[in-house]
Amino acid sequence: MPIHDIIGVFVKLFVLLTPFFLLSVFVTMTSEYTVREQRSIAWRTALAIWLICTAIYFFGDRIFSYLGITPAAFQAGAGVLLMLCGIELVRGTPVAANGIRKAESSGDIAVVPLAIPYTVGPGTIGTLLVMGSESGHNWVLRSIELSGLTIAVGAIWLMLAFAYRIEAWLGAKGLNILTKLTGLFLTALAAQLMLNALKSILPS
Secondary structure, three states: OOHHHHHHHHHHHHHHOOHHHHHHHHHHHOOOOOHHHHHHHHHHHHHHHHHHHHHHHHHHHHHHHHHOOOHHHHHHHHHHHHHHHHHHHHHOOOOHHHHHHHHHOOOOOHHHHHHHHHHOOHHHHHHHHHHHHHHOOOHHHHHHHHHHHHHHHHHHHHHHHOHHHHHHHHHHHHHHHHHHHHHHHHHHHHHHHHHHHHHHHOOO
16 A cells, blocks of 8 residues: 555645644633543544544445536535635634534534534535545555545544643644645645546546
């Protein structure tokens, strides 16, 4: 299994999961929790992210066939959504504060809103559906992409488990800068998705 292919998938999916935005939200939502409680939430959040992403990845082709959607059309749609997510991260998310307050009053925050929608949003879902559809029955490619996904989620778990140390090291401004850089990478990925969709539609 080529290590550089796994690393490529890891980097792509790690950026897609908006880790630094998630980290800033996690720090805000768990500021009054103990370190043990934070790590428990981090573990449950990472597990939820992995299960959701894996289910979307493996069953995406069935969703395409049931709905009669071509991969090119979904690539274009996913690109638009991903572009909007990236722009939102670069500009900032004014609705995040309201979402955080609502989540804090509704109980466990690991699955909602940390896993969905802050990490696994429309852009991530769209990209995973496209990846799963394109890999088809190529189990070598699927094993590479699943390995990259697992490592990406593992990295997010480590970030959340040591969020209190990362926050002290980077500070609020540092997290904000990294979140905006993540947004820039997402817009680039979105542009690539839309270009790929155009290439598959237009005659060669």
